[in-house]
Amino acid sequence: MTAPTKKLKVATTSLAGCFGCHMSFLDIDERLFTLLEHIEFDRSPLTDIKTTSPDCDIGLIEGGLCNAENVHVLREFRAHCKILIAVGACAINGGLPAQRNHLPLTTILEEVYHTSPGLANGMIPNDPELPLPLDKVHPIHEVVKVDYFMPGCPPSADTIWKVLTDLLAGREPSLQHGLIHYD
Amino acid sequence: MSQTFTLDGKTIPFADGQTIIQAAADAGVFIPHLCYHPEFKPHGSCKLCTVKVNGRHTASCTMRAAAGMVVESDTEEINAERRALTQMLFVEGNHFCPSCEKSGNCQLQATAYHLGMMSPHYDHFFPNRAVDASHPEVLLDFNRCILCSLCVRASRDVDGKNVFALSGRGIQTHLIVNAKSGQLGDTDFTLADKAAHVCPVGVILKKRQGFAVPIGERKYDQAPISETVGEGQ
Amino acid sequence: MTINEMHAEAVAGVVDRVVARHRRDPSNMVQILREIQEACDWISPEAIDRLQATLGVPRTKIEGVAGFYAFFYTAPRGQYRVLFSDNITDRMLGSKALIDRLCNNLWVERGKVSEDGLVSVGQTACTGMCDQGPAMLVNNLAIAGLTAERIDQIAELIRGKVPLAEWPAEFFQVEDNIRRADILLDSDLKPGDALRAARARAPSDGLHASNMRSWREGLPTGLGGPAATLDEIKRANLRGRGGAGFTTGLKWEACRNAPLKSGQQRIVVCNADEGEPGTFKDRVLLTRFADLVFEGMTVAAYAVGATKGFIYLRGEYRYLLDQLNAVLARRRAEKLLGENILGIPGADFDIEIHLGAGAYVCGEESALIESLEGKRGTPRNRPPFPVTNGYLDQPTIVNNVETFAAAAMIALNGGDWYAGIGTKASAGTKILSVSGDCARPGIYEYPFGVSVRQVLEDCGATDTQAVQVSGPSGVCVAENEFDRIIGFEDIPTAGAFTVFNKTRDMFQVARNYVHFFQHESCGFCTPCRVGTSLLRNLMDKLHHGAGSPYDFAEIERLNQLLQSMSHCGLGHTACNPVLDTIAKFRPYYDKRMMQQDFTPAFDLDRALGAARQMTGRDDAAAHLATEHGGKA
Ligand SMILES: Cc1cc2nc3c(=O)[nH]c(=O)nc-3n(C[C@H](O)[C@H](O)[C@H](O)COP(=O)(O)O)c2cc1C
Ligand code: SF4
Ligand code: SF4
Ligand code: SF4
Ligand code: FES
């Protein structure tokens, strides 16, 4: 990897995910320092910056779309990042949260707020601050165009490293046996 | 075995009556497949094993080898088509590998790895399919069924029981079991049946045995599926 | 007691009777299930119990077959089961409004059973009444030429629980609409004449050589007829009328030459599944020229040495069953069927009618054979082909209705006579089923070589934009191609000729056809089972205004995949209507490409609907913009 003239801006976020993918990202350990010679983080839980700059080079999305806010964030990423990467099972096929998809949302809300024991007179929260849930959880490629995918739950540090370094070097990312896994 | 054909330029000998995939396996060449199993009559439905014979697409598990055939298999074009088929199978059912007991030992997953499938690409169908936990020893999770019919063939041809069959049509095609209740627990199925051990994916699962092998040591963690060629023959 | 509440005992009685009539032969499963349903309105678990016991086959087999065919119901669908034909021509004739009208009249939701369990109203693929649509099936009996008035009458009869047998006969009247006749539709063949001519014919290689051949082939000797008849069929250059256009003489010869194992016989199958939307000429042939068709089958049997014949009649033509059986009975009485036909020793042949049950794919010859054997209608792996390993693994020829009709005329008049009709590459005539935007829809028989323009003129079509020739699996012909001709050398066809004038939206035509293929995919192979659903979803996405160039590229990729990877002709041709209309009527698609950039197929705002309803919220944050092409 030759040092770029200008560092690439990388933004990351977690939608309906568990932060496992972010943890895995941090697992690249000391290679993070090498990476930081080539990139700078924009909006990311790692930096605590809350809005994406309009000229990000790479956006990494963990998690699928479970509610309205997820959709807003995803659209902002798509608009602001040249390359959008779906990171992890949840971003790619909805993952664990999508396992609610065979149940009607109404049934789920009923169950959670009305009928579970100990919730007598429970109310479904209607605070406008709270994002409304979508009737189904969707992987992100069903809502915006996604350029690359890093499967795994989470993808291993080596997988993340390989994809990012391939991209930095201007290569199409390619993963050999052991680096592609869906679990 | 004096007759031969070529497969991706390599000369492959074959015996009379052998299919392309059989001859290839004997010669140590892997052709992706899901509904084919060397112990059963080929079904020819998943189409993962599609190759080009003299320029025409055909399923290699049902096509008999013939002398002088020119067969292409491991090409960019065909692998892209096969990859699209695995993607179709992933979106057709509900495949959440992280919570699947078969993960790491699953032929669909391993085939998708082999083909470099990075995402399911299409919009998911998220069908509503049941789980059948009625049997004391075996769980059926239909969410992952790819309709390969291996269990159907095993139960009918080896176990002599007809525990499984396909019903429905088109995208509604689904597996049924041989009981008025529709429950596996009401059939004569046992863990000793051949049909209990042929499912290439995570539908027919032994109960109380999930995740027995640690990640890293499961079948396809250790070697890619392409290196398991000829297994079971 | 309503029929739905019939006791298990009564059901068992019905099952026993039906099973006995079918000699306890599970290879008649499709017929058995149909007859049980005709008697009981549906195939109940109790009926399956009894079947399992009396036939001695596993329940999985029965349920697997019952689950495959659209006309078999394993849940009650009412005493009156109405299915509207949903071909594009029915829609053009206003079927949608009629469905709504009937549903409103009967207080029933489309696709559901009424609360009192009396009636259900649904839709089915083209019922072969395109020249007199809109049409419906009531308990599988066809009613054509529907009007609002007729719908109201039907609603009243249903509400009054009047048995179908007491409905006015004119409701069930089906017109033949023969508009142009040629050698087939003008034929006044006297039953038996073609057979007598075949028998009298001397083989070109001499009687002795012919005898030797027959002897080697295990066929009756002492007659030149069979070999000579085959020679005439070859000389006629007859090609199949079912779509694929395979040379009939070669097929028959291959069957004749196929070795018979002991206990086997050769089989002749007439493919009257006629499922291709827009096709209805086989219906007319079987209505008006049944003798010609049966005679052709008997000629075929004589030529190939077959002793058993089947007609696979599509379930939609159930109303023809009794009259066809009557013709068969008469022919038996006239010694034109049965043993020693025309007094020729060893010339034994008889024909049995099997009804389909709502599965287009069963028109594919190997799926048809599976269905004849009482199984799910999934196409077989080939080779081996039916001519060597067909019905119950016996040598079998499958030919279209019209092919047999032509064969009878060839037997009568000779191959040279026939080859002189039509064009050099396409001998004989072709019957077209003309429907859609024209003044005189119906049946037109032309010598091959007629131009599309000529047909349009004859049927009184004006302002024509396109013609779908040979149905959804055929080609869509645009105005600048109207001088092309019907024939194997240019536009081959199984017969459908559906006319669209310039007010029609060709995108909607293609979309209707894609829905058809999705509905009819047998589900055996991955590319077609999943691919036709994906294709349907993409066409619907375009229809709903969410299409972008991305989806267009996706459609092309799917087309490619279906063509290369599918198991049978259904999958191979499922994308034809889309490919053709994209190539020839691109503006209809461009109009739908409302988005610059990728847009979700589902409506995001609607996806919040359930949550809005549950929380009672309707503030700005409780909504999502859905049209966002290009902007975030
Ligand atoms: C999906 C599908 C449906 C078909 N439907 C029919 C049909 O309804 N009638 C028919 O004669 N042939 C149909 N065919 C063609 C048959 O497979 C077969 O080629 C034909 O019956 C042979 O008869 P012919 O040689 O006289 O044309 C169909 C083929 C496919 C792939
Ligand atoms: S069956 Fe295979 S592909 Fe499906 S969820 Fe399980 S491991 Fe994944
Ligand atoms: S259960 Fe398994 S073996 Fe049986 S059809 Fe489904 S995927 Fe195949
Ligand atoms: S192409 Fe379609 S209809 Fe033909 S076998 Fe495959 S799924 Fe069935
Ligand atoms: S959040 Fe990373 S895999 Fe689910």
Ligand code: FES
């Ligand atoms: S392995 Fe050949 S079609 Fe499935």
